[in-house]
Amino acid sequence: MARSDAAAGRDYRLDFFRGLALFAIFIDHIPNNPLGYFTIRGLALADAAEVFIFISGYTAAMVYGRKMLRDGPLFASALILRRVWQLYVAHICLFVLYSAEVAYTVRRFDNPLFSDELGIGDFLVRPDETIIRVLLLEFQPALLDILPLYIALLGVLPLFMLAVRRHAVAALLCSAGLYVLAQVTELNLPGNTDANGWFFNPFAWQFLFFIAASLGFAQARGRPVLPTAGWKRQALLIGSAAIAAAGLVIQLSWTLHLWKPWIPGVLFQSLFPIHKSLLPPIRLISILALASLVGLLIKREAAFMTGRVGWLVILCGQNSLYVFCLSILLSLLGNAVLTFAGRTVPMLIAVNLGGVLLMIGMGLLGTWFDAGGRFPPRPVAAPAGGTA
Amino acid sequence: MRRIWMPFTALLFATSVQGAELPCTVPDDLALHDLVLPAVKRSVAEGALPVLVLGGAAMAGAAAGDAAATLPAQLETDLAAALPGVRVRVVNKAVPRATADAALPRIPKLIAETGARLVIWATGAREAATGGDLEPFVSALEDGIEAARAAGADVILVDMQYAPSLALIANYEPFRTALIDIAAVHEIPILLRYEMMRAWNDGGILDLDVREPEARRQVARRLYACLAAALAGPIAAAAR
Numbered sequence: 001m002a003r004s005d006a007a008a009g010r011d012y013r014l015d016f017f018r019g020l021a022l023f024a025i026f027i028d029h030i031p032n033n034p035l036g037y038f039t040i041r042g043l044a045l046a047d048a049a050e051v052f053i054f055i056s057g058y059t060a061a062m063v064y065g066r067k068m069l070r071d072g073p074l075f076a077s078a079l080i081l082r083r084v085w086q087l088y089v090a091h092i093c094l095f096v097l098y099s100a101e102v103a104y105t106v107r108r109f110d111n112p113l114f115s116d117e118l119g120i121g122d123f124l125v126r127p128d129e130t131i132i133r134v135l136l137l138e139f140q141p142a143l144l145d146i147l148p149l150y151i152a153l154l155g156v157l158p159l160f161m162l163a164v165r166r167h168a169v170a171a172l173l174c175s176a177g178l179y180v181l182a183q184v185t186e187l188n189l190p191g192n193t194d195a196n197g198w199f200f201n202p203f204a205w206q207f208l209f210f211i212a213a214s215l216g217f218a219q220a221r222g223r224p225v226l227p228t229a230g231w232k233r234q235a236l237l238i239g240s241a242a243i244a245a246a247g248l249v250i251q252l253s254w255t256l257h258l259w260k261p262w263i264p265g266v267l268f269q270s271l272f273p274i275h276k277s278l279l280p281p282i283r284l285i286s287i288l289a290l291a292s293l294v295g296l297l298i299k300r301e302a303a304f305m306t307g308r309v310g311w312l313v314i315l316c317g318q319n320s321l322y323v324f325c326l327s328i329l330l331s332l333l334g335n336a337v338l339t340f341a342g343r344t345v346p347m348l349i350a351v352n353l354g355g356v357l358l359m360i361g362m363g364l365l366g367t368w369f370d371a372g373g374r375f376p377p378r379p380v381a382a383p384a385g386g387t388a
Numbered sequence: 389m390r391r392i393w394m395p396f397t398a399l400l401f402a403t404s405v406q407g408a409e410l411p412c413t414v415p416d417d418l419a420l421h422d423l424v425l426p427a428v429k430r431s432v433a434e435g436a437l438p439v440l441v442l443g444g445a446a447m448a449g450a451a452a453g454d455a456a457a458t459l460p461a462q463l464e465t466d467l468a469a470a471l472p473g474v475r476v477r478v479v480n481k482a483v484p485r486a487t488a489d490a491a492l493p494r495i496p497k498l499i500a501e502t503g504a505r506l507v508i509w510a511t512g513a514r515e516a517a518t519g520g521d522l523e524p525f526v527s528a529l530e531d532g533i534e535a536a537r538a539a540g541a542d543v544i545l546v547d548m549q550y551a552p553s554l555a556l557i558a559n560y561e562p563f564r565t566a567l568i569d570i571a572a573v574h575e576i577p578i579l580l581r582y583e584m585m586r587a588w589n590d591g592g593i594l595d596l597d598v599r600e601p602e603a604r605r606q607v608a609r610r611l612y613a614c615l616a617a618a619l620a621g622p623i624a625a626a627a628r
Contacts, residue, residue: 031561105553111551111553112450112604112608113446113551113607116448116451116485117445117446117513117514117517118514118516118517118558119485119514120517120558141519142559196520275521276521339552
């Protein structure tokens with residue numbers, strides 16, 4: 001994202017939590033990774049995908065919203081579409097790398113005992129059909145499903161911003177209507193096969209993205225929505241905290257239930273499995289509650305974010321496209337390493353730590369390039385002035 | 389560390405035991421225990437045990453290269469030996485790459501056709517390989533269990549095969565966990581095939597990564613025999 005908004009005072013919470021979400025995406029995508037119990041998906045009824053989509057929607061609308069207000073809608077839309085093209089190219093590149101891994105694995109381990117059962121690599125048998133489906137964003141193998149969602153959402157962001165500028169409530173109501181329609185009819189775009197659609201149903205997930213986008217656009221217009229004082233702030237704070245706490249208890253009880261079956265899984269029967277594809281209201285409310293808590297309780301330049309360690313997370317968040325693509329490749333690679341070398345504790349530590357360090361390296365590299373071959377200084381933590 | 393030495397210990401056994409195979413005993417914590425199969429029990433008391441097997445390629449058994457060496461065929465032999473005087477019939481209706489969703493509409497019809505009093509249902513591998521949402525899998529599985537019970541049959545679930553190398557590109561865990569959870573919720577037995585195969589592979593009993601075609605066939609036959617035995621004993625015990 002454009003990162004020269006020093007005048008407006010950069011909101012480091014966006015970079016920091018997007019950086020954390022990128023780490024979580026890497027960690028969660030390694031099968032059987034014990035560390036996955038400690039990422040957001042183990043602590044809330046939402047996971048890194050919601051965080052990523054929320055922050056991306058907010059940031060995109062804020063950054064491009066400012067451009068729209070300054071340079072007009074045509075130029076802002078053109079910038080957004082250029083970004084969409086970059087994401088599309090990144091997605092195709094990831095797909096080629098992923099296919100190479102599958103092709104290698106299938107070729108090397110083609111044992112009829114397993115291969116008929118799984119049908120992995122079927123898509124390599126019909127490359128003519130597969131290539132077209134990939135270019136149309138229909139074919140989305142596991143792990144390669146979130147970028148297409150982001151591409152689609154960003155692609156319609158110019159229209160949404162124009163609508164919000166006219167009438168914010170009406171624009172959001174349209175988005176909500178589409179969300180309800182998706183929940184009821186399971187309307188979806190064509191996916192891997194004709195039978196199933198996109199894993200991240202874009203008609204459902206657009207609601208989260210556009211809620212965040214309208215908040216980000218309001219920020220760009222200098223009319224932030226989040227109440228900063230008074231009973232409204234108190235009510236929002238208490239409500240969000242209650243929702244987040246309930247989510248924490250429920251999710252923790254499920255994790256503990258898996259580990260020790262005598263621990264009851266709270267509401268397990270009625271809530272499990274949470275239908276992630278459709279972003280059901282429970283997930284939507286959970287992520288909005290978490291976002292409100294961060295917005296209300298954490299300062300834009302809080303010391304833990306701009307400190308030595310937090311700053312590294314921020315740099316990852318600021319270079320999100322590169323770090324995201326790397327995280328997907330590292331998940332595949334990490335799983336391969338663990339499969340061959342065994343899922344021992346030292347190997348798990350090495351893979352998780354190594355992956356996070358490489359992602360930080362990518363964040364540093366991106367920053368170094370953007371700053372013309374040097375590292376810009378960290379912001380000096382705002383004088384605390386008595387309160388934390 | 390243990391894994392590094394495993395091929396060497398396997399080699400040691402292979403040469404010193406001179407072709408004799410290690411028995412595929414089922415680790416105690418993985419074995420089926422004290423099954424409650426009322427429909428099976430009633431049926432056996434009347435002198436017959438019709439069984440229906442649903443699943444994917446692993447149950448269809450092409451890897452064994454011989455219909456008599458598939459898991460269901462070997463299960464029929466084992467059950468007949470364990471239940472003398474009972475007419476045991478195991479009907480194999482597995483279809484390669486079948487999803488739970490695809491199997492679901494066939495269940496009532498197949499039970500009516502075969503008169504099955506026991507349905508052995510292996511599922512989840514295809515879903516795990518293609519990735520995707522858990523919810524449709526879970527609801528198809530629950531509906532299938534209900535349908536089988538409503539048609540008067542007991543159900544035993546079977547989870548996925550352990551495939552040491554293909555774990556590279558398929559994540560079984562969410563689907564396997566869901567299978568185990570559903571078995572617990574509906575109080576039906578589940579054969580932990582994945583863990584059993586892993587134990588046999590890691591213990592040098594079955595080499596699941598073998599490359600040569602004839603050796604692969606032998607491994608498949610042996611694997612199906614081991615799994616059939618792991619099912620037949622507890623089923624026969626519950627029937628008596």
